[in-house]
Amino acid sequence: MSGVLYLIPNTLGEGDADALAAVLPAPVRARAAALGYYIGENAKTTRAFLKKVGTERPIQEIDVRELNVNTPAGEIDRLLAPILAGTDAGLVSEAGCPAVADPGALLVRRAHERGVKVVPFVGPSSILLALMASGLNGQSFAFHGYLPVDAGERAKRLRELEQQSRKIKQTQIFIETPYRNRALLDTLLASCAPSTIVCVAVDLTLASETIVSRAVSDWKKKPAPDLHKRPAIFLLLGV
Structure with a gap:
């Protein structure tokens, strides 16, 4: 059985954990903190987001991969492979909602094509x-x-x-x-x-x-x- 692709919003600007808490509901932050596989536009900024979230495991143990405008189309299936194998994943944008004016939409489309459950979370747009x-x-x-x-x-x-x-x-x-x-x-x-x-x-x-x-x-x-x-x-x- 495949995992779930969670669409996790980010803040719209610089800020600390308090700023994150102001725009992301507690259940969203809890789910984000529990995931061990993340896909973001930039690995460094994705890890900065995870630091603010407060992850359940050390950040260095979380698998973070990149999906941005320079990602070859053939890489989409490789990004999706861990999810198809049963791992839940979080898709996060640099700011705001993932897959809206964001390259993550390509991954979401492919997830639907492969029968992966996609769950969007509430956050700032x-x-x-x-x-x-x-x-x-x-x-x-x-x-x-x-x-x-x-x-x-x-x-x-x-x-x-x-x-x-x-x-x-x-x-x-x-x-x-x-x-x-x-x-x-x-x-x-x-x-x-x-x-x-x-x-x-x-x-x-x-x-x-x-x-x-x-x-x-x-x-x-x-x-x-x-x-x-x-x-x-x-x-x-x-x-």
């Missing part, structure tokens, strides 16, 4: 937290990941998303590499109509959390929060 706090349409929304890096292509894509949002009343959600946050906001404000609502949610769940939601015309009148090198979620709704 920056996408949903930002949507909840934005005041934008939570009945219909779409997450687009990263937008094009090229300035012209990025502006074109934002205008397309705004048009789609206005047409079907759908909230559009996207992210950016932290050091390009300000450039993305500037492009948003230059490309979108004055009435379009833009929300920027920064450092979610952290002490420095900042969430601002207002029309483009108001964004241009008021100072924007400091976005430099801070994890952020961007949302827009054409109205």
Whole structure:
């Protein structure tokens, strides 16, 4: 009988065991502490996560393997092999929920194909937290990941998303590499109509959390929060 693949959320930023306890329920932390096999994007940061969890066995005895954008497709079955042999495993992301905007989705898909039970656990999702706090349409929304890096292509894509949002009343959600946050906001404000609502949610769940939601015309009148090198979620709704 195969083991179970547990999807274990991580914190959304730096923090200690107290920070972990604030966003992960006790049963999730207990299950995470009991597992002897982990798959994460980076072995070092996965072990740092386990240190905060407080594992039942020494961390050096836990089998930690990597799954990231550089992992060959053929490696997925090798990562799944211990689970098929009966070992329970935890899949953990660098931040937030595994398999959402995360390479772990490939492992989850293969687990389903091989008949492995997949159990998702409750934890912080920056996408949903930002949507909840934005005041934008939570009945219909779409997450687009990263937008094009090229300035012209990025502006074109934002205008397309705004048009789609206005047409079907759908909230559009996207992210950016932290050091390009300000450039993305500037492009948003230059490309979108004055009435379009833009929300920027920064450092979610952290002490420095900042969430601002207002029309483009108001964004241009008021100072924007400091976005430099801070994890952020961007949302827009054409109205």
